[in-house]
Amino acid sequence: MFFEGTEKKLQLICSSKIPSLRAMGGSFWQKIVTAAGAEILSSIHNDDCDAYLLSESSLFVWDNRFVLITCGATNLVNSALEFIKYHDAQHIEFLSYQRKNEYCSILQPTHFQQDVEVLKKLLDGTALQIGELDGHHHYLFTSNTSFMLDNSKQTYELLMYNISGELVDFLIGSTPSVEKIRELLKVFTFFDGFKFDDYLFEPVGYSINGIKEDKYFTIHITPQGQSSYASFETNLNLAQTSLSFTEILLEIFNPISWDVIVFNKQNHEQAENQKDSWQLAECNFHTNHGVKVCYEHFHKPETQIFIPRILS
Amino acid sequence: MFFEGTEKKLQLICSSKIPSLRAMGGSFWQKIVTAAGAEILSSIHNDDCDAYLLSESSLFVWDNRFVLITCGATNLVNSALEFIKYHDAQHIEFLSYQRKNEYCSILQPTHFQQDVEVLKKLLDGTALQIGELDGHHHYLFTSNTSFMLDNSKQTYELLMYNISGELVDFLIGSTPSVEKIRELLKVFTFFDGFKFDDYLFEPVGYSINGIKEDKYFTIHITPQGQSSYASFETNLNLAQTSLSFTEILLEIFNPISWDVIVFNKQNHEQAENQKDSWQLAECNFHTNHGVKVCYEHFHKPETQIFIPRILS
Numbered sequence: 115m116f117f118e119g120t121e122k123k124l125q126l127i128c129s130s131k132i133p134s135l136r137a138m139g140g141s142f143w144q145k146i147v148t149a150a151g152a153e154i155l156s157s158i159h160n161d162d163c164d165a166y167l168l169s170e171s172s173l174f175v176w177d178n179r180f181v182l183i184t185c186g187a188t189n190l191v192n193s194a195l196e197f198i199k200y201h202d203a204q205h206i207e208f209l210s211y212q213r214k215n216e217y218c219s220i221l222q223p224t225h226f227q228q229d230v231e232v233l234k235k236l237l238d239g240t241a242l243q244i245g246e247l248d249g250h251h252h253y254l255f256t257s258n259t260s261f262m263l264d265n266s267k268q269t270y271e272l273l274m275y276n277i278s279g280e281l282v283d284f285l286i287g288s289t290p291s292v293e294k295i296r297e298l299l300k301v302f303t304f305f306d307g308f309k310f311d312d313y314l315f316e317p318v319g320y321s322i323n324g325i326k327e328d329k330y331f332t333i334h335i336t337p338q339g340q341s342s343y344a345s346f347e348t349n350l351n352l353a354q355t356s357l358s359f360t361e362i363l364l365e366i367f368n369p370i371s372w373d374v375i376v377f378n379k380q381n382h383e384q385a386e387n388q389k390d391s392w393q394l395a396e397c398n399f400h401t402n403h404g405v406k407v408c409y410e411h412f413h414k415p416e417t418q419i420f421i422p423r424i425l426s
Numbered sequence: 427m428f429f430e431g432t433e434k435k436l437q438l439i440c441s442s443k444i445p446s447l448r449a450m451g452g453s454f455w456q457k458i459v460t461a462a463g464a465e466i467l468s469s470i471h472n473d474d475c476d477a478y479l480l481s482e483s484s485l486f487v488w489d490n491r492f493v494l495i496t497c498g499a500t501n502l503v504n505s506a507l508e509f510i511k512y513h514d515a516q517h518i519e520f521l522s523y524q525r526k527n528e529y530c531s532i533l534q535p536t537h538f539q540q541d542v543e544v545l546k547k548l549l550d551g552t553a554l555q556i557g558e559l560d561g562h563h564h565y566l567f568t569s570n571t572s573f574m575l576d577n578s579k580q581t582y583e584l585l586m587y588n589i590s591g592e593l594v595d596f597l598i599g600s601t602p603s604v605e606k607i608r609e610l611l612k613v614f615t616f617f618d619g620f621k622f623d624d625y626l627f628e629p630v631g632y633s634i635n636g637i638k639e640d641k642y643f644t645i646h647i648t649p650q651g652q653s654s655y656a657s658f659e660t661n662l663n664l665a666q667t668s669l670s671f672t673e674i675l676l677e678i679f680n681p682i683s684w685d686v687i688v689f690n691k692q693n694h695e696q697a698e699n700q701k702d703s704w705q706l707a708e709c710n711f712h713t714n715h716g717v718k719v720c721y722e723h724f725h726k727p728e729t730q731i732f733i734p735r736i737l738s
Contacts, residue, residue, distance in 0.1 A: 217559040220537045227737065242734040247529040247652055248587045248683060249561060254734075275560040340559055371560060392704045394725055397732040409732075413706055413725075420709040420721075422554040422566075425539065 117319070118221065119336030119343035120214045120273065121171055122190040124182045127208040127261065132201055134177040136164055142200070147173060149196035150188045158311040162328040167311050172323050172332045183347070185334065187222060191229045194236060203237050207261040208403060213253040214273055215245070215373070217341045226253040244397045250275075250373055250411045256401050263403045268353075269377040272346045272360060274369035277337070281366055285337040286318055295320055299366065304357055305331060340423060344369070353380045371413045379408045391415050429631070430533065431648030431655035432526045432585065433483055434502040436494045439520040439573065444513055446489040448476055454512070459485060461508035462500040470623040474640040479623050484635050484644045495659070497646065499534060503541045506548060515549050519573035520715060525565040526585055527557070527685070529653045538565040556709045562587075562685055562723045566713075574716045580665075581689040584658045584672055586681035589649065593678055597649040598630055607632055611678065616669055617643060652735060656681070665692045683725045691720045703727050 128135060143166060144154050152170040159165070166173040171183040184190045191211065198206075211233060213226045230241045238258040245251030281298040284290055292312050296302065301310060305324050308331070312322035320335045331348035344367045346359060360374060395411040440447065455478060456466050464482040471477070478485040483495040496502045503523065510518075523545060525538045542553045550570040557563030593610040596602055604624050608614065613622065617636050620643070624634035632647045643660035656679045658671060672686060683706075707723040 215560065220531050220534075222532075225532045230737065241737040243652075243737055244734050245732060246588055246682065246730070248527065253737075276558055340555075370558065392706075392725070392727075393729045394704075395730045395732060397734060399734050413704070415704075417705045418558070418707045420557060420707060422556050422709060422711050422719075425542065425553040425555055425565075 115317075115338045116218065116221075116341050117185075117336050117338060118187060118216055118218060119185050119319075119334060119341060119345070120216045121183050121185045121334070121345060122188065122214070123210075123212040124190050124194055125179070125208070125210045125212075126194070126197065126206060127179045127263075128201060129205045129207055130178055132178075132205045135175050135180055136177055138200075140166075143173060143175065146182070146193050146196050147184075149192040150182070150184050150190045151186075151192075152184050152188050155313055156311055158309050158323065158325060160309060160325055160327065163325050163330060165311060165323040165325045165330060165332075167313050167321055167323050171321065171334055174323075174325075174330045174332075176328060181330075183332065183334075185336070189223045191224070191232045194233060198236055206237060206257065206259070208259055208263065209233070209237060209239070209255075209257040211255040215250045215252060217275075217343070226255075230255050240402070244407075244409050245395055245411060249394065250371065252373070252375070252409065254401075254407070256403065258402065261403060263405050265378050265404050265406065266351075267349065267378060268351050268380075269349050270347065270352055270359060271373075271375040272363055273373040273375070274344045274346075274363065274367045275342075275372060276370035277335075277342045277344050277367040279366065279368040281335075282337045282342065282368075285320055285335060290314055290320070292320075296322070299333065300362070304362065352376070369414070370418055371411070374408075374410045374412070376408045378406050427629075427650045428530065428533075428653050429497075429648050429650060430499065430528055430530060431497050431631075431646060431653060431657070432528045433495050433497045433646070433657060434500065434526070435522075435524040436502050436506055437492070437520070437522045437524075438506070438509065438518060439491045439575075440513060441517045441519050442490055444490075444517045447487050447492055448489055450512075452478075455485060455487065458494070458505050458508050461504040462494070462496050462502045463498075463504075464496050464500050467625055468623055470621050470635065470637060472621060472637055472639065475637050475642060477623060477635040477637045477642060477644075479625050479633055479635050483633065483646055486635075486637075486642045486644075488640060493642075495644065495646075497648070501535045503536070503544045506545060510548055518549060518569065518571070520571055520575065521545070521549060521551070521567075521569040523567040527562045527564060529587075529655070538567075542567050552714070556719075556721050557707055557723060561706065562683065564685070564687070564721065566719070568713050568715065570714065577690050577716050577718065578663075579661065579690060580663050580692075581661050582659065582664055582671060583685075583687040584675055585685040585687070586656045586658075586675065586679045587654075587684060588682035589647075589654045589656050589679040591678065591680040593647075594649045594654065597632055597647060602626060602632070604632075608634070611645060612674070616674065664688070681726070682730055683723070686720075686722045686724070688720045690718050 152168045157166045164175045170186040308324035308326040335344045391412045397409040464480045469478045476487045482498045620636040620638040647656045703724045709721040
């Protein structure tokens with residue numbers, strides 16, 4: 115029942131000299147996604163964005179930019195290679211490749227250092243490790259391009275490990291339904307006006323994409339046993355919403371540990387959760403594209419009592 | 427500069443029907459150690475025990491029992507296979523194989539499940555995972571033999587991750603000496619009457635074995651960069667010493683996180699460190715050989731502020 119829910123993420127921004135990436139169409143993006151070892155299950159569209167729900171996570175495409183997120187044993191770097199076949203590397207203004215802390219790295223087809231070697235053949239870049247190897251840690255590769263990103267645009271990622279609660283119980287129960295899951299996730303309350311696309315996986319698992327104008331959010335839930343995991347990601351501007359995603363999602367998913375990664379957190383935004391949790395680690399830095407990266411790693415403020423797990 | 431300091435540990439107890447294991451001599455044990463990919467550097471002896479200092483950790487041999495501890499990229503299960511070539515599996519009364527949480531599991535020649543498959547061809551056993559996969563966790567395989575271990579005999583293991591301080595600075599300095607390290611470790615104070623054998627590794631690293639009658643202790647220090655680590659192990663009876671090894675060693679090594687594993691902790695022994703640290707996890711159970719296992723995982727009670735590590 116092991117499934118690696120933790121994701122790899124590829125973001126690419128292209129020069130406006132090339133045609134709209136959205137105009138490449140579904141069959142092009144199927145090739146990109148297939149290269150990583152995933153497939154497109156469904157999609158939703160609006161005037162700004164195409165959102166593809168994948169067998170392993172999600173793809174969001176705007177005119178000159180895409181974000182491809184994959185989990186499981188996918189080889190996401192191959193998607194970058196495939197993309198370059200159609201769009202020369204000189205048209206890439208920015209590339210970032212992020213690899214999150216996996217439950218079981220030995221089951222992955224590659225490790226981050228190998229991925230970086232492949233990426234560096236495409237374009238020069240900087241590879242970073244954030245956090246210590248014996249605990250949660252993340253890897254980030256960014257291209258050494260001179261392009262500056264708009265630092266008012268935020269991305270928020272919440273990665274929750276060892277989740278439990280009503281929603282998790284419902285998902286691993288016998289008859290989960292997307293309607294009930296949407297209700298438990300409160301997506302209609304929190305994402306008013308969004309278009310949704312969601313999917314229940316066999317034997318277990320749930321993904322939802324939502325888009326409104328150029329904004330997206332996505333939630334992926336892997337509820338099973340020793341690798342239970344849920345992730346939330348959005349490019350909604352946190353300063354312009356009264357919601358505390360962290361607070362809401364921690365209540366729903368009750369993780370034992372979690373990571374918050376915010377790109378371009380604004381200075382007036384307060385650190386969340388600190389009073390009710392053990393914050394094990396923090397890392398703040400700027401990339402050479404003007405992006406401010408804030409990484410925080412938390413643990414529930416109590417001792418987890420384990421019973422040993424018998425392995426087959 | 428990466429070196430995997432975290433250890434694998436093989437313990438074997440043989441029937442008294444076979445000749446003394448000590449009588450097999452150094453050349454036999456060299457074969458056993460070579461099978462794992464390590465070599466014997468030196469040894470000390472007394473009436474009860476032979477202690478071998480290895481290129482990767484330590485070997486202790488008594489008349490009917492041995493404990494082989496290896497680190498790095500050794501394949502310790504091969505030592506069990508080699509041993510069985512000389513001593514039929516029917517003479518094994520008890521076998522345990524423990525694999526501790528590695529900094530970089532992808533660099534290991536095998537993973538625990540593969541090790542278990544090999545071991546199960548030798549003798550039936552039970553494989554356990556202790557702790558969650560996204561944090562510190564340990565694996566333990568024990569043979570399903572009917573042999574009962576003496577539950578008054580203790581083993582204490584302290585595994586310290588991301589160490590720092592005077593001793594670490596001294597070790598990575600230009601001219602470390604064993605005399606000074608022994609002094610900083612206070613071994614003469616705490617292990618009065620013990621015979622010592624220690625070694626300074628190139629480019630860095632230090633190991634010490636100590637024996638007195640049938641008691642041993644061993645300390646291994648890997649001071650370098652992102653994989654700094656120190657471990658302490660002893661079969662001294664904790665209830666019969668006024669020392670708090672945990673307190674003493676945490677002061678010397680100042681780890682960010684650490685694990686305490688005690689086999690046969692006595693009920694009247696108090697839990698240590700809890701007031702001055704975040705105890706993230708705990709696991710208590712009995713093996714089917716009557717051994718009580720207490721596992722505790724701690725973190726320094728403060729947020730670690732990281733700067734991102736640039737990878738080459």
